[in-house]
Amino acid sequence: xxxxxxxxxxxxxxxxxxxxxxxxxxxxxxxxxxxxxxxxxxxxxxxxxxxxxxxxxxxxxxxxxxxxxxxxxxxxxxxxxxxxxxxxxxxxxxxxxxxxxxxxxxxxxxxx
Amino acid sequence: xxxxxxxxxxxxxxxxxxxxxxxxxxxxxxxxxxxxxxxxxxxxxxxxxxxxxxxxxxxxxxxxxxxxxxxxxxxxxxxxxxxxxxxxxxxxxxxxxxxxxxxxxxxxxxxxxxxxx
Numbered sequence: 001x002x003x004x005x006x007x008x009x010x011x012x013x014x015x016x017x018x019x020x021x022x023x024x025x026x027x028x029x030x031x032x033x034x035x036x037x038x039x040x041x042x043x044x045x046x047x048x049x050x051x052x053x054x055x056x057x058x059x060x061x062x063x064x065x066x067x068x069x070x071x072x073x074x075x076x077x078x079x080x081x082x083x084x085x086x087x088x089x090x091x092x093x094x095x096x097x098x099x100x101x102x103x104x105x106x107x108x109x110x111x112x
Numbered sequence: 113x114x115x116x117x118x119x120x121x122x123x124x125x126x127x128x129x130x131x132x133x134x135x136x137x138x139x140x141x142x143x144x145x146x147x148x149x150x151x152x153x154x155x156x157x158x159x160x161x162x163x164x165x166x167x168x169x170x171x172x173x174x175x176x177x178x179x180x181x182x183x184x185x186x187x188x189x190x191x192x193x194x195x196x197x198x199x200x201x202x203x204x205x206x207x208x209x210x211x212x213x214x215x216x217x218x219x220x221x222x223x224x225x226x227x228x229x
Contacts, residue, residue, distance in 0.1 A: 031215055040121070042203055042219035050214055058216065090157065094215055099145055099207070101217060103157035 006104035013081045021076040023091030030096045032074040036087040081111045114139045118220035125194045133189045135204030143209035152200040199227040
């Protein structure tokens with residue numbers, strides 16, 4: 001049981017490049033989330049999904065897109081990376097009826 | 113919208129002593145959950161303790177306990193007998209109890225705790 005995994009763990013992009021972050025969970029959780037963590041600001045919600053095939057915007061969605069084609073996977077895409085998207089990205093999931101969100105190890109993204 | 117405020121960006125405590133981290137929140141809801149998460153240098157987010165707003169009794173997990181003051185919208189974390197391994201960033205977080213919600217967490221800005229040997 002791997003829990004929540006994120007790929008990659010580190011990435012450096014140039015401004016304007018695109019990339020996709022993959023989040024996978026093997027706990028059959030319905031809800032999945034993408035957060036970003038910036039110094040002095042805690043974690044902020046980017047997008048979330050309440051089930052396979054559904055996605056919704058969070059607090060800071062601009063510049064990101066997401067997809068959840070399979071229940072176990074939640075993808076976060078950056079179509080045209082900007083330096084303001086330099087951050088640590090966390091994926092999390094939770095089962096329906098439970099309280100504890102399980103977090104992945106994070107992805108450190110640097111946009112030059 | 114709910115907000116969570118941690119007014120202490122940094123705290124330090126001597127090993128074996130007790131420290132209290134502060135958290136206040138703002139909400140119009142009557143039922144909700146509050147959490148404290150620990151983030152060590154490894155970056156992994158670890159749940160420390162959870163409090164249901166409908167419970168009057170303060171939650172306790174070994175050396176960790178909370179002081180939940182619903183009327184004051186305050187949720188502080190007390191760490192007793194501090195250990196070097198407690199050094200980390202601590203985040204306070206809020207989650208709506210509303211069944212139709214997306215169950216996302218709203219986080220405070222964090223408190224960096226240093227444990228001095």
